[in-house]
Amino acid sequence: MFANEEDILKQAEKWKHEGREVAIATVVETWGSAPRPVGSHLVIDGEGNFLGSVSGGCVEGAVVTEALEVIDEGSPRMLEFGVADETAWKVGLSCGGRIRVYLEPLD
Amino acid sequence: MKLDILAAMNAERAARRACVLVSDLDSGEQRLVVEAALGEDPLAPLLLAQLRSGKSGMVESGGRRLFLTVQAPPIRLVITGAVHISQAMVPMARQLGLDAVIIDPRTAFATPERFPNVRLVPEWPDEALPRIGLDRYTAFVALTHDPKIDDPALSAALRSDCFYIGALGSRKTHARRVERLTEAGFTPADIGRIHAPIGLSIGAVSPAEIALAILAEVVASLRQGDGA
Structure with missing residues (x-):
């Protein structure tokens, strides 16, 4: 079964209680055709395990990498992905949309 | 996010109560506003409008x-009657993200063969409903035509905050139902909450078409009504 938003946030709480470091990514804005709606979550633990999605799989890798930094630094950051991005050919949304993702540590 | 905020959000969801997480994206500050506190919040109009849309979003x-971050409980569809229309309704409800429950004490109707992969309660509504609980995120649909089964369930629905109440039956059947509910002490305003004839008027004939008409009316109440 696919994880719904509910399972994702419960998992984040469970991970934290198990003593893992956790970061939560939330889609806060979208423009054009974006694969996941505003409010979608991706949760990441300190080992890079993740649950949920913020895109159709296009940028999750980059979000996970940034999440590990956010966990280290302990402060939130805003990420933006889209075809206008310089890194479009590396990490971007092939659908042509643009998304902004708020990434925060769970503390 | 603080762990206690996340734990509170998860607890509100488990209790089927709405809440809104307010995150200041510049300062990183966050606070959780639970359903009971929404009305008194300084940002009440913004929060309530966002909650009504059912979607999370950015505001200034x-x-x-x-x-x-809007967290509204999953919408539940409680149906009395393990009948042909409900068989058609269950997969459609699933597609719409509605959490269906079927109640029917007639065990010949309420069988897992007829209703696979859905919560099926082969009990009388008066026993089953208090346990299931009807709240403002619940739509109630009476489909048996049988007053013995539908009436107690309708009474429970009318005493609850259900955002939608519908009952199947011809105008004649409904007129008799109105008489019975009036005798039971319900006011015309109470009884007026019941959608009957049930469903949007699309000339539905087959069970699947009737199911579609009913679910369309449920969605309209959810998204356009004053309900959840």
């Missing part, structure tokens, strides 16, 4: 960029 308030 006092020059600050706020992200509102």
Whole structure:
């Protein structure tokens, strides 16, 4: 079964209680055709395990990498992905949309 | 996010209560506004409008960029009658993200063969409903035509905050139902909450078409009504 938003946030709480470091990514804005709606979550633990999605799989890798930094630094950051991005050919949304993702540590 | 905020959000969801997480994206500050406190919050109009839309989103308030994470309980569809229309309705409800429950004490109707992969309660509504609980995130649909089964369930629905109440039956059947509910002490305003004839008027004939008409009416109440 696919994880719904509910399972994702419960998992984040469970991970934290198990003593893992956790970061939560939330889609806060979208423009054009974006694969996941505003409010979608991706949760990441300190080992890079993740649950949920913020895109159709296009940028999750980059979000996970940034999440590990956010966990280290302990402060939130805003990420933006889209075809206008310089890194479009590396990490971007092939659908042509643009998304902004708020990434925060769970503390 | 603080762990206690996340734990509170998860607890509200488990209790089927709405809440809105307000995140100031510039300062990183966050606070959780639970359903009971929404009306008195300084941002009440913004929060309530966002909750009504059922979606999370960005708003501006006092020059600050706020992200509102809306958490509304899953919408439940409680049906009396393990009948042909409900068989058609269950997969459609699933597609719409509605959490269906079927109640029917007639065990010949309420069988897992007829209703696979859905919560099936082969009991009388008066026994089953208090346990299931009807709240403002619940739509109730009476489909048996049988007053013995539908009436007690309708009474429970009328005493609850269900955002939608519908009952199957011809105008004649409904007129008799109105008489019975009036005798039971319900006011015309109470009884007026019941959608009957049930469903949007699309000339539905087959069970699947009737199911579609009913679910369309449920969605209209959810998204356009004053309900959840």
